[in-house]
Amino acid sequence: SQTIHQWPATLVQPVGSPLSLECTVEGTSNPNLYWYRQAAGRGLQLLFYSIGIDQISSEVPQNLSASRPQDRQFILSSKKLLLSDSGFYLCAWTKIQGGAEAFFGQGTRLTVV
Amino acid sequence: GENVGLHLPTLSVQEGDNSIINCAYSNSASDYFIWYKQESGKGPQFIIDIRSNMDKRQGQRVTVLLNKTVKHLSLQIAATQPGDSAVHFCAESQASGTYKYIFGTGTRLKVLA
Numbered sequence: 549s550q551t552i553h554q555w556p557a558t559l560v561q562p563v564g565s566p567l568s569l570e571c572t573v574e575g576t577s578n579p580n581l582y583w584y585r586q587a588a589g590r591g592l593q594l595l596f597y598s599i600g601i602d603q604i605s606s607e608v609p610q611n612l613s614a615s616r617p618q619d620r621q622f623i624l625s626s627k628k629l630l631l632s633d634s635g636f637y638l639c640a641w642t643k644i645q646g647g648a649e650a651f652f653g654q655g656t657r658l659t660v661v
Numbered sequence: 662g663e664n665v666g667l668h669l670p671t672l673s674v675q676e677g678d679n680s681i682i683n684c685a686y687s688n689s690a691s692d693y694f695i696w697y698k699q700e701s702g703k704g705p706q707f708i709i710d711i712r713s714n715m716d717k718r719q720g721q722r723v724t725v726l727l728n729k730t731v732k733h734l735s736l737q738i739a740a741t742q743p744g745d746s747a748v749h750f751c752a753e754s755q756a757s758g759t760y761k762y763i764f765g766t767g768t769r770l771k772v773l774a
Contacts, residue, residue, distance in 0.1 A: 554704075584764075591750060592705070592764040607761075638704055648693050648754065650762060652704035 550575035554639045554653030561660055567612075567626040569656050571639030574620065579641040581622040582650065583614055586636040598622060599644070634660045673771045680738040682768045684751035687732060691753035695762070696725060696736045698747040698770075705750060708736065712756075738770075746772045 554571045561567060573579050580599055584592040594607045596614035604614050611630050615623045622639060639653040674680045686694070692713040697705035711718045711725045711734075718725050724737040734751050748767040755761070 582761075589766075591766040592752075592762075594761060594763070597761060636702075640704075648756060649695065649707050649710060650752075651707070652697075654704045655702070657702070 550641075550651065552639060552641055552651055552653045554656060556656060557654065558657045559659070561629050561658065563631055563660055564628045567624070567629050567633070567658070569624040569637055569639075569658075571622045571624075571653055572620055573622075573641045576641070576643065577619060578644045579620065580644060581616060582640040582642075583612075583622065583624050584638040584640065586638060586655075588635075592638065596624070629660045631660050634658055670766070671769045671771065673773055674741045675773050676743060677740055680736075680741045680745070680770060682736045682738075682749050682751075682770065684734040684736075684765055685732060686734060686751070686753045688753060688755075688763075689729075689732065690755055691763075693754045693756050694725070694727060694734050695752045695754075696723075696734075697750045697752065697764075698745070699750065699767070700747045708749070741770075741772050743772045743774065746770055 551574045582597045583595045585595055586592050596604055596606055598604050598616045601616055601619055612626050637656045637658055640650045642650045695710045696708040698708055699705040709720045709723050709725045711727050716727055722739045726735045738745055748769050750764050750767045752762040752764045
């Protein structure tokens with residue numbers, strides 16, 4: 549069966565510090581991978597998606613970047629965090645062919661102080 | 662632009678009663694829709710999905726209705742249980758292979774004992 553791992557679960561970082569959130573998927577190959585951010589009481593905003601290794605699409609201009617160094621690994625990064633980067637970050641994957649359900653990780657609560 | 666919205670931010674339902682959560686979408690090209698539920702501090706969980714070639718789809722205690730004429734989606738939960746308490750999101754997408762989803766802000770379902 550497929551599983552998705554996302555870590556850390558919570559993170560408190562000072563303004564100006566770097567960020568690295570990691571997401572890995574097990575039990576499938578060639579997944580579509582996504583990073584979403586969710587502000588408190590709000591819906592999910594798509595940040596990045598990837599259809600393959602080193603293939604990243606950015607949906608909104610921001611202080612963040614994403615990388616996919618391996619087929620089932622998706623990393624969200626920042627060189628210098630802003631207060632506005634605080635939020636709940638979710639990684640997700642979908643199958644390339646057939647089925648369209650997105651499977652989500654458990655999320656990372658990032659607080660920039 | 663594209664957007665997906667919900668009519669009610671909070672819905673309180675007596676345990677055992679039926680719940681109906683509504684959603685409006687604006688992109689006529691969307692052909693795939695999902696309902697998710699999200700408990701506090703966790704990632705969204707799949708409830709049910711429907712493709713645009715269908716008007717209705719039933720699962721266990723849940724039914725999704727799609728009205729493409731007015732671009733409206735609803736989730737019906739039969740015999741609502743305390744475990745149904747969560748924020749429920751609808752999402753729309755186009756089956757272009759990347760399965761990018763646009764999520765609504767969500768409706769909080771509160772089940773009263």
